[in-house]
Amino acid sequence: MKIYGDTISPFVRMCLVAAHECGLAGKLEHVKEAVKPTLANPKLTALSALGKIPILETDHHHPIYDSRVIIEYLAHVAGNKTLIPDDGVKRFRILTLLALGQGLADVCVAYRYETAMRPQGSQWADWIARTEQRINAAMDDMNSNWQAELADVTAGTIAAAVALAYIDFRLPAFKWRDTRPRLSAFHEKFSTRESMLKTALAAG
Ligand SMILES: N[C@@H](CCC(=O)N[C@@H](CS)C(=O)NCC(=O)O)C(=O)O
Known part of the structure; x- marks a missing residue:
């Protein structure tokens, strides 16, 4: 899995922290991609029409965003039931x-x-x-x-x-x-x- 974005973005960092907490940090490649609010980044817009970070690319090359969905995906992949409990x-x-x-x-x-x-x-x-x-x-x-x-x-x-x-x-x-x-x-x-x-x- 790859995650695109810069840690200065709180949304990117939330996903990276969640990956560590789920034990998945070693399986997640961090691709540093910066954004500017007035300029599209073509690498990002190829993955997401919104062009915002973070974007996660699965091992099957499916883009997943935004950070809330990425955190849920990471918890799902890890079988983690504490980050977002079922109850x-x-x-x-x-x-x-x-x-x-x-x-x-x-x-x-x-x-x-x-x-x-x-x-x-x-x-x-x-x-x-x-x-x-x-x-x-x-x-x-x-x-x-x-x-x-x-x-x-x-x-x-x-x-x-x-x-x-x-x-x-x-x-x-x-x-x-x-x-x-x-x-x-x-x-x-x-x-x-x-x-x-x-x-x-x-x-x-
Ligand atoms: N709701 C989104 C928000 C993401 C977001 O706002 N990212 C900012 C960086 S902190 C961004 O990509 N800004 C660039 C832009 O607006 O083009 C999420 O949770 O992932």
């Missing part, structure tokens, strides 16, 4: 935490595009303010309402941990730890996992 109540709680973590990453990437890549003078102040609120609200929710789920290693906690690491790396002005001690403790512990260390942004 109804637990399953949908974890999938909702996954949506929260991926949604947080999504707005953070959009915020970065708007504030660091869009030409000065074309930036939309109201959108920036609303997006800051959204980022803070998502982290407040994680800190207040997900304590039980944050104790386990699941697709949900992988998404949360990687989204927070992206904020540390790209949007450090958020200083999110100060008012969120439970989320901070979760992240500190989760970041020591081998899956996180092996995919650390500094590790390339």
Whole structure:
């Protein structure tokens, strides 16, 4: 299997962390492919009309995306039943935490595009303010309402941990730890996992 993308993308990193947690990292070749929001990458658009990363190419050359589907595929291939549990109540709680973590990453990437890549003078102040609120609200929710789920290693906690690491790396002005001690403790512990260390942004 191959996975296309750059670890700086939180969505790519979520998949790489999931691969480690499933014991599949050794079977997944990481093909580094960068993206720009205003330029199509022909290698990627040949695999996915959307041209976004990550894209996984199976051993039978079928493209799979997006990151949520790739994580589910990896868990399926590994026979892993803990990343996305089968049990109804637990399953949908974890999938909702996954949506929260991926949604947080999504707005953070959009915020970065708007504030660091869009030409000065074309930036939309109201959108920036609303997006800051959204980022803070998502982290407040994680800190207040997900304590039980944050104790386990699941697709949900992988998404949360990687989204927070992206904020540390790209949007450090958020200083999110100060008012969120439970989320901070979760992240500190989760970041020591081998899956996180092996995919650390500094590790390339
Ligand atoms: N929902 C997608 C989001 C993927 C995504 O937004 N990837 C960004 C990089 S972090 C990308 O490819 N951006 C390039 C573009 O928008 O053309 C997923 O979960 O995989």
